[in-house]
Amino acid sequence: MTSQNPVTASSARSSHTASAFARGKAFIPFITCGDPDLQTSAALVRSFAQAGADLIELGIPFSDPTAEGVTIQDANLRALSAGTTTDKVFELVHDLREGTNGPAVDIPLAFMTYANVVFSYGTERFCAAAEEAGIDAIILPDVPFEEKGDFDAIARQHGIDLVSLIAPTSNERIRMIAAEAAGFVYCVSSLGVTGTRDAITTDIGSMVELVREATDAPVAVGFGISTPEQAAQMARLSDGAIVGSAIVKLIAEHGRDAVGPASELVCAMAQAVHDI
Amino acid sequence: MTNPQGRFGVHGGQYIPETLMNAVIELEQAYERFKDDPDFNAELNQMLNDYAGRPSRLYFAERMTQDLGGARVYLKREDLNHTGAHKINNVVGQMLLARRMGKTRVIAETGAGQHGVATATVAALMGMECVVYMGTEDMERQALNVYRMRLLGAEVRGVASGTGTLKDAVSETFREWTNRIEDTHYVLGSVMGPHPFPTIVRDFQAVISREIREQCLAAEGKLPDAVIACVGGGSNAIGAFYHFIGDKDVALIGCEAAGRGIDTWETAATMNTGRIGIFHGMKSYFCQDEFGQIAPVYSISAGLDYPGIGPEHAALSDAGRASYVPVTDEEAVQAFEYLSRTEGIIPAIESAHALAHAIELAPKMRPDQVIVVNLSGRGDKDVAAIARYRGEDLHD
Structure with missing residues (x-):
């Protein structure tokens, strides 16, 4: 993944992942693949891309998602009950990139899953399949800076960014983490697990400032964002907003008919973020 | 068998969310500071002998x-x-450590209820707030221990997710820890989880x-x-x-x-x-x-x-x-x-x-x-x- 652009200082800027931030603030929606089934997931991704999403996080379901609140835990279980496997998620991404059964999706796509899903598949085999399918980045919430060696080098060899997370408790760790960031930095807005929150009280501005001192990789804020107003507020303080649970709630409510209501929310959020 | 990164051969490590990293680093530093401290060990031995009956x-x-x-x-x-049960050996050690770290609240997972009872017991003795997570399936199998923990002043929270057993209780206790770290120590009950827990629990057992x-x-x-x-x-x-x-x-x-x-x-x-x-x-x-x-x-x-x-x-x-x-x-x-x-x-x-x-x-x-x-x-x-x-x- 050597850059053709000689003026690009950091590999983070040159990756396809970071192109999500090239037009300004980025809006990043999340879904769990296979919830309620893979056809609906494909339709959701296509509609989100059309609705203005700049990057989409695709969750590969895991039986015991320890960083998730109840909403996304349930989505993982629904997806697994529907027979979703890692191989079927690779096929989904492949079809989305190739334009099989619908328009091709060109925006960056990131996998969000847990260490064991990648490790047990074989990290090399997983990254090769992800590259082949057309994945740009991987987010592993249970792999902190100290353990990323298992995954980082192999992902890099396949042109995939292993996205680093920072949290409200990271403090002096932020500089160290950001200095090695690939793609973008995922700023966890609040303590606790994923899920919608009425208010985000963390000083996001200071966290973002610390990241920017160490890298020119963009920073996107996630966890707890449920309204277009909150998304705009977080994007104003950073380079983008990530929304999961608020979208997954609509999918839980509407099942196979979720494309309309979910893309409506994504459209409103993307607009709020892009209008900044 | 261990090395500074908390590895046992290829096993071990710290595969946890970033939110918890400073908490486990703080725990490791506290343990390194106190494990050979004469006052800490004198208090530990006295409690193991006089209170736990060793x-x-x-x-x-x-x-x-x-x-x-x-x-x-x-x-x-x-x-x-x-x-x-043996569980009290580890609980006494971790609770003394938690107190020295300035923690006022402990959380724990439990399967059969023995670790939960031990944690609730020492929390009562030390006047600390205690919340125990237990799978709903296990709460049914071990109803007496649920009552014991409540009798000891602990709050028992049922975990219905997954199989409603020990694995789910561990997941939920980790989730709760990411929610509240400042005043809370997670008294992990076995030689598992991220470094330094496998080493700390082993040393106390x-x-x-x-x-x-x-x-x-x-x-x-x-x-x-x-x-x-x-x-x-x-x-x-x-x-x-x-x-x-x-x-x-x-x-x-x-x-x-x-x-x-x-x-x-x-x-x-x-x-x-x-x-x-x-x-x-x-x-x-x-x-x-x-x-x-x-x-x-x-x-x-x-x-x-x-x-x-x-x-x-x-x-x-x-x-x-x-x-x-x-x-x-x-x-x-x-x-x-x-x-x-x-x-x-x-x-x-x-x-x-x-x-x-x-x-x-x-x-x-x-x-x-x-x-x-x-x-x-x-x-x-x-x-x-x-x-x-x-x-x-x-x-x-």
Whole structure:
């Protein structure tokens, strides 16, 4: 993944992942693949891309998602009950990139899953399949800076960014983490697990400032964002907003008919973020 | 077996969300500071002796030995500790550490309820707030322990997600920890999870093998030929093994819960049916499917009903230093009944897994050889469940 652009200082800027931030603030929606089934997931991704999403996080379901609140835990279980496997998620991404059964999706796509899903598949085999399918980045919430060696080098060899997370408790760790960031930095807005929150009280501005001192990789804020107003507020303080649970709630409510209501929310959020 | 990164061979590590990293680093620093501190150790030893009732006895099971007609069988009576199991050794240590770290609230997971009861007990003694997470399935199996914890002033929160057992309770306690770290210490109950927990819990449980060593030398003039312990996460087993790891002639045998058999899906025998993976903060062996989904394990014993095993056990197995054998529900229940009848001791159903293997092994050994079984807990909590297993309509 050597850059053709000689003026690009950091590999983070040159990756396809970071192109999500090239037009300004980025809006990043999340879904769990296979919830309620893979056809609906494909339709959701296509509609989100059309609705203005700049990057989409695709969750590969895991039986015991320890960083998730109840909403996304349930989505993982629904997806697994529907027979979703890692191989079927690779096929989904492949079809989305190739334009099989619908328009091709060109925006960056990131996998969000847990260490064991990648490790047990074989990290090399997983990254090769992800590259082949057309994945740009991987987010592993249970792999902190100290353990990323298992995954980082192999992902890099396949042109995939292993996205680093920072949290409200990271403090002096932020500089160290950001200095090695690939793609973008995922700023966890609040303590606790994923899920919608009425208010985000963390000083996001200071966290973002610390990241920017160490890298020119963009920073996107996630966890707890449920309204277009909150998304705009977080994007104003950073380079983008990530929304999961608020979208997954609509999918839980509407099942196979979720494309309309979910893309409506994504459209409103993307607009709020892009209008900044 | 450990190194500075918290690895045991290839196992161990710190696979946890970034939100918790400074918490485990703070814990590691506190432990490094206090583990050799004379005041800390004086307080720890005093509490272990005066409050928990240590040292626990090494009891020669004469009738069992005669009946089996082979090796001399000793029982390490961890069941006689306050709260009825080895769990208190670790809880006292971690709670003293938590207090020195300025924490005022503790959270814990529990399977059979023994670790939850021990944590609630020491929290009551130290005047700390205590919340225990327990799978809803286990709350039903171990209703008496739920009441005990509440009696001791702890809040018990049921975990209905997943299989409603120990694995889910661990996940939920980690989730709660990410929610509230500042004033809260997670008293992890076994030699598992992210570094430094496997090392800290092992060190606090190592008192078991330190005592066995002295007591066996005093009674027999030699070290045991085999030390046998049950293994879920593996804390009583590592405690019983630790000071014998360098003694190659002492066989170290862990007994896993095979449930209805290792050739069925209803098993929790990690070493015998699992493969290497990353879960609950550590690299180790786990029961999982081909895509790394954690398997819904089963055992009659709520304390052994866990799909993983501590990383030091995984490394001891890789190195061939310890062996891990499966024991079924039926074998464990028979051993539970056998010890009750033969020695007048009702063992925890967890410990009965270790006894079952001793019953099989002793007759194959010479009368001058010595087996030590770690009797990790007492069986009062299990009586109703065993009665139901035997078809009697008995409830707590």
